[in-house]
Amino acid sequence: MVPDGSYRVDIPSLKGMVSEEEWRARVDLACAYRLVAHQGWLHGIANHISIRVPGNEEHFLLNPYGLEYREVTASSLVKIDLEGNKVMDSPFDVNQAGFVVHSAIHAARKDITCAIHTHTEAGMAVSALKCGLLPLSMSAIRFHNRISYHDYEGVTLDTDERDSIAAHLGPNNYAMILRNHGLLTLGRNLGEAFYLMYNLEKACRSQLSAMATGAELEIPPENVLEKSAEQSWRMGNNNTREHPAWQAFMREMDELDPSYRN
Numbered sequence: 001m002v003p004d005g006s007y008r009v010d011i012p013s014l015k016g017m018v019s020e021e022e023w024r025a026r027v028d029l030a031c032a033y034r035l036v037a038h039q040g041w042l043h044g045i046a047n048h049i050s051i052r053v054p055g056n057e058e059h060f061l062l063n064p065y066g067l068e069y070r071e072v073t074a075s076s077l078v079k080i081d082l083e084g085n086k087v088m089d090s091p092f093d094v095n096q097a098g099f100v101v102h103s104a105i106h107a108a109r110k111d112i113t114c115a116i117h118t119h120t121e122a123g124m125a126v127s128a129l130k131c132g133l134l135p136l137s138m139s140a141i142r143f144h145n146r147i148s149y150h151d152y153e154g155v156t157l158d159t160d161e162r163d164s165i166a167a168h169l170g171p172n173n174y175a176m177i178l179r180n181h182g183l184l185t186l187g188r189n190l191g192e193a194f195y196l197m198y199n200l201e202k203a204c205r206s207q208l209s210a211m212a213t214g215a216e217l218e219i220p221p222e223n224v225l226e227k228s229a230e231q232s233w234r235m236g237n238n239n240t241r242e243h244p245a246w247q248a249f250m251r252e253m254d255e256l257d258p259s260y261r262n
Contacts, residue, residue: 036069037068043120059080101156137206148173191247
């Protein structure tokens with residue numbers, strides 16, 4: 001920790017060495033890593049968030065393996081292709097599990113810009129429930145009939161699993177529960193993916209809290225569930241970079257520690 005209380009790894013800046021569009025994507029992605037750390041959605045150096053490099057569908061940015069999320073900066077992100085090869089020099093290794101999951105998504109879903117994967121206690125707990133995510137709260141109802149499931153196949157190190165991840169995700173869903181594993185959200189921009197994860201995590205926590213009471217659970221009728229889910233998607237999602245929730249989250253991180261911009 002440096003004297004001002006922030007966490008930093010000394011990495012030479014890439015600003016001016018990449019396009020303005022890529023630099024902006026790097027800043028957004030580094031901010032997302034710091035926000036995930038701030039929210040407590042951590043699992044050591046595991047897990048991963050990716051964003052497609054603007055102007056190149058075959059390249060995406062991923063976290064430098066070995067750094068904690070609170071240490072990630074715009075310049076430390078690793079740029080790789082869909083085969084896991086670095087396409088820009090970096091002193092950091094690539095997380096193999098991250099490559100498998102995210103290359104599957106970016107190869108199969110050209111509409112997707114960003115993907116976020118977490119192993120939170122609530123997410124892992126719901127992933128282990130036979131019932132999966134229940135429509136018990138407004139945050140959960142957003143995903144009614146709009147979430148996929150992927151059965152556990154072991155640690156995601158085998159590239160053969162990419163086909164089943166893509167098949168289970170399907171062409172339209174933006175969220176998936178990886179059984180006995182964790183959560184995954186996607187977005188046409190980073191703000192969309194982050195806002196979906198924020199809601200999915202809250203949905204899992206509230207479900208576990210409700211189930212822990214032992215009381216009978218109240219689930220709204222199907223027509224109300226579908227109406228509410230449609231309303232949530234229409235109001236809360238945005239396919240431009242300037243997602244209103246994302247800008248608010250970025251302002252929060254700028255107040256906490258703007259060193260992610262380095």
